[in-house]
Amino acid sequence: xxxxxxxxxxxxxxxxxxxxxxxxxxxxxxxxxxxxxxxxxxxxxxxxxxxxxxxxxxxxxxxxxxxxxxxxxxxxxxxxxxxxxxxxxxxxxxxxxxxxxxxxxxxxxxxxxxxxxxxxxxxxxxxxxxxxxxxxxxxxxxxxxxxxxxxxxxxxxxxxxxxxxxxxxxxxxxxxxxxxxxxxxxxxxxxxxxxxxxxxxxxxxxxxxxxxxxxxxxxxxxxxxxxxxxxxxxxxxxxxxxxxxxxxxxxxxxxxxxxxxxxxxxxxxxxxxxxxxxxxxxxxxxxxxxxxxxxxxxxxxxxxxxxxxxxxxxxxxxxxxxxxxxxxxxxxxxxxxxxxxxxxxxxxxxxxxxxxxxxxxxxxxxxxxxxxxxxxxxxxxxxxxxxxxxxxxxxxxxxxxxxxxxxxxxxxxxxxxxxxxxxxxxxxxxx
Amino acid sequence: xxxxxxxxxxxxxxxxxxxxxxxxxxxxxxxxxxxxxxxxxxxxxxxxxxxxxxxxxxxxxxxxxxxxxxxxxxxxxxxxxxxxxxxxxxxxxxxxxxxxxxxxxxxxxxxxxxxxxxxxxxxxxxxxxxxxxxxxxxxxxxxxxxxxxxxxxxxxxxxxxxxxxxxxxxxxxxxxxxxxxxxxxxxxxxxxxxxxxxxxxxxxxxxxxxxxxxxxxxxxxxxxxxxxxxxxxxxxxxxxxxxxxxxxxxxxxxxxxxxxxxxxxxxxxxxxxxxxxxxxxxxxxxxxxxxxxxxxxxxxxxxxxxxxxxxxxxxxxxxxxxxxxxxxxxxxxxxxxxxxxxxxxxxxxxxxxxxxxxxxxxxxxxxxxxxxxxxxxxxxxxxxxxxxxxxxxxxxxxxxxxxxxxxxxxxxxxxxxxxxxxxxxxxxxxx
Numbered sequence: 001x002x003x004x005x006x007x008x009x010x011x012x013x014x015x016x017x018x019x020x021x022x023x024x025x026x027x028x029x030x031x032x033x034x035x036x037x038x039x040x041x042x043x044x045x046x047x048x049x050x051x052x053x054x055x056x057x058x059x060x061x062x063x064x065x066x067x068x069x070x071x072x073x074x075x076x077x078x079x080x081x082x083x084x085x086x087x088x089x090x091x092x093x094x095x096x097x098x099x100x101x102x103x104x105x106x107x108x109x110x111x112x113x114x115x116x117x118x119x120x121x122x123x124x125x126x127x128x129x130x131x132x133x134x135x136x137x138x139x140x141x142x143x144x145x146x147x148x149x150x151x152x153x154x155x156x157x158x159x160x161x162x163x164x165x166x167x168x169x170x171x172x173x174x175x176x177x178x179x180x181x182x183x184x185x186x187x188x189x190x191x192x193x194x195x196x197x198x199x200x201x202x203x204x205x206x207x208x209x210x211x212x213x214x215x216x217x218x219x220x221x222x223x224x225x226x227x228x229x230x231x232x233x234x235x236x237x238x239x240x241x242x243x244x245x246x247x248x249x250x251x252x253x254x255x256x257x258x259x260x261x262x263x264x265x266x267x268x269x270x271x272x273x274x275x276x277x278x279x280x281x282x283x284x285x286x287x288x289x290x291x292x293x294x295x296x297x298x299x300x301x302x303x304x305x306x307x308x309x310x311x312x313x314x315x316x317x318x319x320x321x322x323x324x325x326x327x328x329x330x331x332x333x334x335x336x337x338x339x340x341x342x343x344x345x346x347x348x349x350x351x352x353x354x355x356x357x358x359x360x361x362x363x364x365x366x367x368x369x370x371x372x373x374x375x376x377x378x379x380x381x382x383x384x385x386x387x388x389x390x391x392x393x394x395x396x397x398x399x400x401x402x403x404x405x406x407x408x409x410x411x412x413x414x415x416x417x418x419x420x421x422x423x424x425x426x427x428x429x430x431x
Numbered sequence: 432x433x434x435x436x437x438x439x440x441x442x443x444x445x446x447x448x449x450x451x452x453x454x455x456x457x458x459x460x461x462x463x464x465x466x467x468x469x470x471x472x473x474x475x476x477x478x479x480x481x482x483x484x485x486x487x488x489x490x491x492x493x494x495x496x497x498x499x500x501x502x503x504x505x506x507x508x509x510x511x512x513x514x515x516x517x518x519x520x521x522x523x524x525x526x527x528x529x530x531x532x533x534x535x536x537x538x539x540x541x542x543x544x545x546x547x548x549x550x551x552x553x554x555x556x557x558x559x560x561x562x563x564x565x566x567x568x569x570x571x572x573x574x575x576x577x578x579x580x581x582x583x584x585x586x587x588x589x590x591x592x593x594x595x596x597x598x599x600x601x602x603x604x605x606x607x608x609x610x611x612x613x614x615x616x617x618x619x620x621x622x623x624x625x626x627x628x629x630x631x632x633x634x635x636x637x638x639x640x641x642x643x644x645x646x647x648x649x650x651x652x653x654x655x656x657x658x659x660x661x662x663x664x665x666x667x668x669x670x671x672x673x674x675x676x677x678x679x680x681x682x683x684x685x686x687x688x689x690x691x692x693x694x695x696x697x698x699x700x701x702x703x704x705x706x707x708x709x710x711x712x713x714x715x716x717x718x719x720x721x722x723x724x725x726x727x728x729x730x731x732x733x734x735x736x737x738x739x740x741x742x743x744x745x746x747x748x749x750x751x752x753x754x755x756x757x758x759x760x761x762x763x764x765x766x767x768x769x770x771x772x773x774x775x776x777x778x779x780x781x782x783x784x785x786x787x788x789x790x791x792x793x794x795x796x797x798x799x800x801x802x803x804x805x806x807x808x809x810x811x812x813x814x815x816x817x818x819x820x821x822x823x824x825x826x827x828x829x830x831x832x833x834x835x836x837x838x839x840x841x842x843x844x845x846x847x848x849x850x851x852x853x854x855x856x857x858x859x860x861x862x
């Protein structure tokens with residue numbers, strides 16, 4: 001078998017076999033197949049596509065390119081929840097403790113933020129001491145003993161994916177459905193989850209800007225999960241405007257904790273309950289969504305979800321006192337309120353623009369490896385469909401730098417559009 | 432400007448500017464743009480194509496990636512003739528001296544054979560001492576003094592092309608019309624020719640197997656030549672069966688000299704006169720094809736073409752006595768005649784199969800850098816349309832090894848097909 005023949009087959013729109021895909025991925029991982037062949041292959045996939053079978057084969061080959069966690073000795077089932085990324089999306093921080101409190105083991109590896117999109121690890125690190133670099137043994141032990149882990153991908157999971165992603169980033173081959181789907185799913189599969197809930201975002205602040213694209217990605221990933229023997233479900237949720245009110249690392253953790261305590265913005269609360277219900281059904285702890293939702297609500301009401309989060313923070317070395325006293329979180333030096341410039345109905349709070357403005361503040365990173373400022377960000381007071389009066393508070397800017405504050409405030413203000421007519425609120429979920 | 436944005440533009444089927452193409456080619460040549468970006472770019476071009484303007488810009492950028500010869504101080508006009516490659520194609524060896532004898536300066540850089548297709552340099556090296564590694568100064572001096580040069584590409588002409596071709600070869604991006612056309616034309620342009628005749632072969636023994644493909648390549652190259660300010664014409668000629676009778680290095684040179692002496696197979700003779708007439712018109716020495724053909728015929732009749740070839744060989748260090756005494760050429764140890772196995776009309780002499788059989792004999796090379804045996808090859812006695820009787824001589828095998836002889840003879844015999852019905856001869860030219 002020769003790499004060039006596999007490239008040529010894909011170039012000519014022929015179907016690749018599992019053996020050919022395995023050969024290519026293994027060769028690429030161990031360095032036998034050079035980058036210049038892999039990038040030509042990626043471009044051929046980008047332009048000619050891959051069938052669902054090929055995509056599943058690619059996913060499995062990438063999952064097997066490194067260690068594949070077997071957690072069956074630790075727990076009977078492990079659930080993972082993945083969000084395709086967005087602005088103000090702190091869902092995992094609330095939902096994972098909720099379902100863990102319902103007796104469903106959670107073993108989740110998250111990523112960092114990049115560009116306008118935040119990352120769960122950056123958010124959790126707002127709590128001093130919280131470790132995101134657990135070893136495999138620590139991961140297993142904590143899963144067994146606490147039933148919840150929220151860490152980074154410190155083990156060598158799916159190394160082919162990391163190598164491939166770096167190459168795609170510089171060769172114009174990022175926005176390929178089969179490559180995106182396999183990149184996400186190979187890590188979930190290698191991470192040992194046997195029940196997976198995918199929260200695919202769509203809209204102005206999502207990687208998939210249109211509903212058809214998001215639907216295509218979602219069904220492709222569900223198909224991969226099914227072929228890999230993982231119980232997988234996907235939700236399509238809105239990311240035209242930020243989710244909830246808080247955008248920024250510590251601000252989002254505070255909001256996620258509020259929610260676990262029974263508070264938080266209504267849209268975020270509803271989003272979390274809906275996701276949690278799905279997770280509980282996929283994880284075989286609830287027989288249907290109604291039961292799942294009731295269980296999730298109960299975990300808030302009886303304090304067990306908050307208790308689970310406290311246990312998680314403590315287990316991973318974080319200062320658990322932050323969970324019960326949000327005044328302990330580092331705060332920004334300057335907090336300024338922006339007011340509505342006119343009367344009307346909010347017709348848009350452009351999620352991506354708000355996300356980019358938060359990068360200006362230092363909450364996100366322009367490129368990999370940049371540090372983030374945990375304290376800064378926004379609190380969005382008004383959402384699409386809300387009626388506002390001129391001069392009413394629209395949002396807060398939390399900043400550590402005056403010039404950045406001014407720039408971010410201006411950008412966030414431009415992200416808001418107003419209408420004289422009534423505007424219906426955005427749905428939380430599409431499907 | 433960033434390489435990845437240029438790749439993305441081509442991936443998205445947008446038109447690249449001359450500046451973007453120049454940036455990419457220059458960066459690739461000097462190593463700023465790595466191979467993995469160039470191969471992704473090549474695959475995007477392969478699958479999405481390039482407009483004629485983009486293709487011409489690519490050609491000029493590659494031509495300018497190294498030295499571009501300016502021969503205007505040496506001669507008023509320089510002609511080059513390029514064949515897209517085939518079996519038994521020794522046309523340059525006859526035509527170049529003919530037109531040079533008519534007062535048209537010839538400065539041609541040829542290549543070596545690869546696979547089933549022979550190369551002019553290998554053929555000329557059948558004459559001991561013949562140098563194909565002239566320096567730029569030697570090239571210019573000989574052009575000025577002798578009016579004819581037939582050498583290899585020893586200078587650093589179009590280095591981007593050599594680098595790109597090596598990459599295309601291993602990334603499945605060889606058969607792309609814009610990449611093929613620009614690869615051929617950039618070397619012609621860098622070589623200083625201002626009049627170019629392209630002999631594009633089509634058929635079983637050509638890289639372009641179908642007439643529409645050959646026509647597309649031809650018109651693309653003519654368009655590039657026009658945009659680059661070079662007087663360019665393309666002919667489409669047959670390569671279903673070998674051209675002439677001889678296939679193999681020394682055998683072909685002997686046939687080319689025979690032709691210059693007024694002999695040689697009728698098809699080869701006619702092919703050469705037709706090509707020479709076009710070259711003389713493009714090179715502004717003849718006002719039309721009729722005059723060009725008469726001049727070419729005259730150069731044979733008055734011995735001036737042969738004299739020009741003698742001068743060429745001597746100028747490049749070759750033993751000119753070979754030109755006048757073909758018994759001096761190295762001969763193969765074994766010469767065996769294959770006879771017609773049946774009565775009938777020849778319906779096919781598969782050019783590629785004959786070419787591959789000659790590689791078996793050692794006349795060609797399976798991979799770059801392999802040595803060639805100048806003495807071995809075939810003499811094809813019967814061509815498509817000829818009637819044969821069982822037992823009549825069909826072809827000769829010239830070999831230096833008994834086992835190779837048997838294998839090559841068998842393969843060449845299979846290349847011949849017979850019909851009970853009359854078969855019309857193949858045309859020499861299509862357009």
